[in-house]
Amino acid sequence: MGYDMTVGKPLRVILRFMIPLLIGNIFQTLYNMVDTMIVGRFVGANALAAVGSTGTIMFMVMGTTMGLTQGVTILTSQRFGAGDADGVKRSVANGSLLVVCTAALMTVLSLSVIRGLLRLINTPAEIYDDAYAYISVICTFIICNVAYNFLSSLLRAIGNSRVPLYFLIFSAFLNIFLDLIFIVNFGRGTRGAAEATVLSQAIAAFLCGVYIFRRGKILLPSRDMLHFDREISRVQLKMAIPMALQFAITASGTVIMQSALNLFGATAVAAVSSANKYHNLVMQGMFALGATMSAYVGQNFGKKELGRIRTGVRTAVTIAVVYGIVAGILVMLFHRQALSLFFASDMDMDSLLVYATPYLSMISMCFVPLGMIFIFRNSMQGCGYSFLPMMVGVMELLFRIAAAAASMVLGSFLLAAACDPLAWIGAGVFSVLAYRSVIRRVEASPV
Secondary structure, three states: OOOOOOOOOHHHHHHHHHHHHHHHHHHHHHHHHHHHHHHHHHOOHHHHHHHHHOHHHHHHHHHHHHHHHHHHHHHHHHHHHOOOHHHHHHHHHHHHHHHHHHHHHHHHHHHHHHHHHHHHOOOOHHHHHHHHHHHHHHHHOHHHHHHHHHHHHHHHHOOOOHHHHHHHHHHHHHHHHHHHHHHHHOOOHHHHHHHHHHHHHHHHHHHHHHHHHHHOHHHOOOHHHOOOOHHHHHHHHHHHHHHHHHHHHHHHHHHHHHHHHHOOOHHHHHHHHHHHHHHHHHOHHHHHHHHHHHHHHHHHHHOOOHHHHHHHHHHHHHHHHHHHHHHHHHHHHOHHHHHHOOOOOOOOHHHHHHHHHHHHHHHHOOHHHHHHHHHHHHHHHHOOOOHHHHHHHHHHHHHHHHHHHHHHHHOOHHHHHOHHHHHHHHHHHHHHHHHHHHHHHHHHOOO
C-alpha cells in the first residue's frame, strides 16, 4: 500500500515514484487538451479561445486549493516516514475537515468574482459568454477537483503514486467520452466541456476514496478523531496557507500575463492557448518531479535522513536538466503538427503560428530553470519550510508583472509571450539560493 522512500538508492526511489506521477500528469493534461481540441473542432476557434482565456483563472482557483491539499498532507508524509501510524490518522482526520471548509469557501468566493476577473483580464467581447459558461461550471463544482487532489495526495504521502494513476487514466478516457456526448451530441458548447471535466474528477475522487476505505487502513481515522485539533491545525495551516498563497501568487502573475495577451485579439489568444496546452503536456515531468521531491524529502525529513535529502536533490537536478533539454527540443520539432490538432482543417495555421512560434521558442529554452523551481520549492516544503517557497512564487509574480506591464505599454506581443520564461529564470535562481539557506538550517538543527 505504501512505499518507504527512506531506503534504497535515491535515483531508483525517485524514478519509481516519479514515473507513475508523470504518466498520470500526462493523462490529466491530455484530457484537458481533448477538451480544447473538441471545442476547437466542433464549436470553433472563438470557443477554443474562450476556454483558453479562462485557464489563468482556473489555475488561480484550482491552484490555491491544490496548494492547500498538498500543504495539509506534508504532515501526513512526515509522520508516515517517522513510523507514527496514529499520527498519520490524526493528520488525515484534521486535514479532511480543513479541506472541506476550504472547498466551500473557495466555491462561494470564486463564483462571486469570476465575472469581474474576466473583464479585468481584457477578455475579448466575442468570447466572453463562452468563457463565463465554462469557468462558472468549474467553480461551482470545485469540490470535485479538491476531493481528488486531497485523496490522491494522501496516497502519495505514504509513497503510493500508482493507484491515483490508474484512477486518473480511467477518468481521462471517461472525460473524452463525456466531451463527445456533451459537446457533439448534446451541443452544450464550452459548458459541456466543463461538465465533462468535473464529472470525471468526481468519479476519480470516488474511486480513490473507495480504495483508501478498502486497502488504505493507515489513512482511515477513527470517528473520535474527526474533530479539529488545535495543534495539528496549526502545523498543517503553517504549511498549507503559504502553499495556497504561493499558487495564488503564481496564478496572479499568469492572470496578468493573460490580460496582456488578450489585448492582441482572439486569434492571438487561440494561438497561445493551444501552444500552452502543447507545452504543458511536454513539461509534465517537471510537475511530477516536484511532487516526488515533496514526498521524498518529507519522508526522509521525518526519519532525520538528512544526507539522503542532499543526495536525492542532486539526483533530481540531474534528471531535470536532461528532461528539460529533451523536452525543449521536442516542443520545437513538432509544434506545427501539434497545434493543427486543435483546429478545423480550414483554419489558417499561418495566422496562428505568427503568435505561437515565438511563444514556444522562448518557453522551450527555459524548461531547466522551471525544473529548478519545482525541485527546490517542493524540497523546502518537504522539510516543513513555507515562507521561502512562497517567496519563489512572489519572484515569479514580480517578473511576470514587469514583462506584462512593458508589453501593454509598448504594444509588444514578444514581451507578453516572454512573461513565463522571464519568471522561470528569475524564480529559478532565487529557489536555488533559498534551498541552500534552508538545508543549512536543517543540518544545523536536525531535531
